[in-house]
Amino acid sequence: MPYRILAINPGSTSTKLAIYEDEACVFKASVKHDSETILAFNHIIDQYDFRMKAILEELEKDNIDLSKLDAVVGRGGMLKPIPSGTYAVTEKMISDMKEAKRGEHASNLGCFIAKEIADTYHIPSFIVDPVAVDEMEDIARYTGMPEIKRDSLFHALNQKAVARKVAKDLGKPYESLDLVIAHLGGGISIAAHHFGKVIDVNNALDGDGPMSPERSGEVPMGPLYKMALSGKYTLREIQRKNYGQGGLVAYLGTNDGATIMKRIHEGDEKARFIHEVMCYQIAKEIGAYATVLKGHVDGIVLTGGLAYNKLTVELIKERVGFIAPVLVYPGEDEMEALAYGALRVLKGEEEAKIYI
Helix, strand or coil: CCCEEEEEEECCCEEEEEEEECCEEEEEEEEECCHHHHHCCCCHHHHHHHHHHHHHHHHHHCCCCHHHCCEEEEECCCCCCECCCEEECCHHHHHHHHHCCCCCCHHHHHHHHHHHHHHHCCCCEEEECCCCECCCCHHHHECCCCCCECCCCCCHHHHHHHHHHHHHHHCCCHHHCEEEEEEECCCEEEEEEECCEEEEECCCCCCCCCCCCCECCCCCHHHHHHHHCCCCCCHHHHHHHHECCCCHHHHHCCCCHHHHHHHHHCCCHHHHHHHHHHHHHHHHHHHHHHHHCCCCCCEEEEEEHHHHCHHHHHHHHHHHCCCCCEEEEEECCHHHHHHHHHHHHHCCCCCCEECC
16 A cells, blocks of 8 residues: 655745655645735744644545545754754654744744644654755855854755756766756755765855845845945845845846746846846856865756746856756655655655654
């Protein structure tokens, strides 16, 4: 009998649900949450009862028999730095997510919802490769300011899932490969994968790396701290210029890749140029991460939603193709990645890690 797994992925204004029987998806749904209702909650954790009620109502409406599940897996949130893998949901994890010391994000709710449903039916609950995955080498953590070190916060779930797909397609163990993987979405993370570990990666959340559709990426510090101390902006306004209102949306008024491509094809010169600027910065960052691997790169992998855009891929490829073969795995299937992580544990292919 195949293992039946419920995957849960809380987002800002929706919660995605999927049921897998082994590797086959047999059910998908997206529960929409009213944005005004969501914004009325002071903290992410305060949304728990509201979201849980909506999720259970959706599953009941679709006649999903939860008693037939073998496990529940949720999206992992802003935990303390941990190695990659599938983790059993523990009380320590729940406690840390309640405190949210590293920040609040909808994904913080994943472990709460998974555990609540799983405990009801006496089955295991898991999270897989949360954004807090940290396998960076010590040399990569240091900056020129002793007070500030680099953090590992990136699209770990998709990066790790794609790395495994690449390894399978190449017919080699992931643990034997050197890859530079660029996740190209609303945020962009570019990572050096060395023998199964992400030894260096830009902080995709907090102003590191290239500009993206909605994030500024790195900017010169001098003008930034003059802006921050000018009295014209609040801390929140500066943060929004970095995250949410930076990058393509700051220049072009939209973060939608399809809309920008349409404008380029219609002859919008500004859209063409700003898009090329972003691709230039992505390519430059890929080159930097090739140096982390000392030039030994088995493949450069482009993934995420923007990897569907042929022009984006072509502009990056023409600058980095000399380093290594460029492999394109567009999109991100987070639900599949969550379910497969739980499945590996259920099948005994790997052991669930314990968060302490």
